[in-house]
Amino acid sequence: MRRTYSKSVIIILLLITSITYAKETARVITIKDGDTYVLKNNSTEFTVRLKNVDAPESKQHFGFQSTLYVSKLILGSIVQYEPSGTDIYNRVLADVWVGNKRLDSIIIRNGWAWQYVQYSNDLVLKNCMQLAMDEKIGLWKCGTMAVCPPSLWRKYSKKDKNRYCNGCR
Numbered sequence: 001m002r003r004t005y006s007k008s009v010i011i012i013l014l015l016i017t018s019i020t021y022a023k024e025t026a027r028v029i030t031i032k033d034g035d036t037y038v039l040k041n042n043s044t045e046f047t048v049r050l051k052n053v054d055a056p057e058s059k060q061h062f063g064f065q066s067t068l069y070v071s072k073l074i075l076g077s078i079v080q081y082e083p084s085g086t087d088i089y090n091r092v093l094a095d096v097w098v099g100n101k102r103l104d105s106i107i108i109r110n111g112w113a114w115q116y117v118q119y120s121n122d123l124v125l126k127n128c129m130q131l132a133m134d135e136k137i138g139l140w141k142c143g144t145m146a147v148c149p150p151s152l153w154r155k156y157s158k159k160d161k162n163r164y165c166n167g168c169r
Contacts, residue, residue: 023080023097031075033058034066034113036091039081048081049091052104052120054150055113061167062139062147066112069138073106074098111138114149142168 029045030038034055037048055070056063080097087093096103107113108125111132115125133140139147148156148165156165 023082025078025080027078028074028076031067031071033063034070034107037070037074037096039079047089047091048083048094048096049087049089050096050104050107051084051093052095052116052122052125053107053113054116055107056139057150057153060148060150060153061165062112066107066139069110069112070103070107074103079103108132111135111140113139116151118151 024041026039026041028037029040032038032047035050035053037050038045039048055066058064058067074096077098081092081094083092083094085093098106102124104113104115105124105128108115109128109132115122115129132138133144136143146166146168148161148167153161153165
């Protein structure tokens with residue numbers, strides 16, 4: 001029994017250590033939109049897609065404001081990131097930290113993005129989004145019916161975008 005306990009403790013410590021060392025640092029050199037950034041690590045530039053967030057597209061209502069909010073928050077800063085793969089556009093999917101705070105929770109809590117529920121069931125992000133909706137901040141300022149999630153906006157025709165994705169009236 002004691003031997004099993006010792007092995008368990010060692011495995012847990014190794015997991016914690018590997019998680020701690022999985023984070024890397026890089027400087028943010030470009031903000032493409034609210035959830036996509038160009039980072040530079042040493043002399044290598046690469047595009048990162050924040051994995052739990054879906055921010056408005058640049059041409060979508062609130063897209064400019066979301067991009068501006070994130071630019072003020074992290075452009076030129078050194079951030080920590082933890083890559084978890086790449087997407088179909090060859091962007092690095094990652095969690096990003098500003099200081100010791102998760103960037104996804106900051107953006108969602110301030111109302112400038114949705115939790116990407118197709119890929120994330122994180123309860124912290126769910127709560128952050130609910131608080132932003134309740135307080136009507138950021139893209140929620142006109143209520144939940146005035147916004148169109150980017151996942152739908154990307155699929156809609158121009159006619160449907162004009163019909164369903166007009167933002168505040």
